[in-house]
Amino acid sequence: MRRFLGARDATCRFPGCDKPGAATEADHTTEWSQGGTTDTDNLALLCRQHHRLKTLGHWKARQISTAESPSLPGTLEWTAPSGRKYVTYPDADLPPPF
Numbered sequence: 001m002r003r004f005l006g007a008r009d010a011t012c013r014f015p016g017c018d019k020p021g022a023a024t025e026a027d028h029t030t031e032w033s034q035g036g037t038t039d040t041d042n043l044a045l046l047c048r049q050h051h052r053l054k055t056l057g058h059w060k061a062r063q064i065s066t067a068e069s070p071s072l073p074g075t076l077e078w079t080a081p082s083g084r085k086y087v088t089y090p091d092a093d094l095p096p097p098f
Helices: 002-009 048-055
Strands: 024-028 043-047 060-064 075-079 085-088
Touching (some): 002 024, 024 048, 043 048
Antiparallel strands (some): 060 075, 075 085
């Protein structure tokens, strides 16, 4: 699962963070202790700092499927302490930059 997440997410999934997947931790979007499953539909890569912000409840995250990407698993909706919402998407398979 960790290798799959590394390929899908590539970086920390917090809005605006670009820490590489190798420097992240696999995080349960819905906490395991609250009934969250340990599968790729409930996991995302977060760097230590953003994992802590989510775990402490400062930011909230949930896995969503949007109208624009109904079959794109791993799409996260983040809610900031102010209530503003941000959406982050899994890494796209972009062509090499040459």
